[in-house]
Amino acid sequence: MYEIIQKLHSWWAYVAFLLLVIAVVNSLIGLFSKKEFTPNDKKIALFALAAIHTQLLIGVIVYFVSPLGFASLGQMKDAALRLTSLEHPLMNLIGITLITIGWMKHKKLTTSKSKFKTFSIYYGLGLVLILSKIPWESWFN
Template sequence: MYEIIKGIHSGWAYIAFLLLVIASVNSFIGLFSKKEFTEKDRKISLFALAAIHTQLLIGFIIYFVSPLGFSSLGQMKDAALRLTSLEHPLMNIIGITLITIGWMKHKKLTTSESKFKTFSIYYGLGLVIILSKIPWGLWF
């Protein structure tokens, strides 16, 4: 069971990461080119939000069934265990929270520039935070 969930979590991470990068780049392009915020831009951001939330749900499942997750919280002297049991989940929750806040804030804004700016800041920060704690050694 653990290996299947781990495979799903790892595979879906590529999709979620790609969509988040596309949404972040799209928001920066829209901001700097001063283009109009369209339905396409909204959908790109929404797909990234949905993908990253799906990854979070899969991550919660794996956290509680993995021998490297919740059950190893008491072993903080081991850097690899600390990364998988504390740092990776916590920082990803913070990053996903920022992305979600960006999505919620954009709905109240009326100008294209402010929407792109909001997405650039919140999705960009979320992406950086998520990238900072990906267990790269387990990914490749």
């Protein structure tokens, strides 16, 4: 069971990452080209939000059933275990929180520039935090 959930978490990471990159690039293009914020721009950001929240849900399940997650929290001297049991989940949680805040803040804004700027900042920061703690050695295996 663990292997299936872990593979799903690994596979879905590619989808979530791609959608998040698309959302950040789209918001930067919208911001710098001064275009109007359209329903398609909102959908792009929403799909990225949904994908990253799905990844979080799968990740929480993996965290509690994995021997490398919650069960290994006491072994902080091992860098690989520290990454999987503390650093990766914590930084991703902070990144996903920033993305969620960006989504919530955009709802209250009225101008296209402010919406694109909000998505660029919050989704961009969330993406950087997530990228900073991806276990890269296992991404391409």
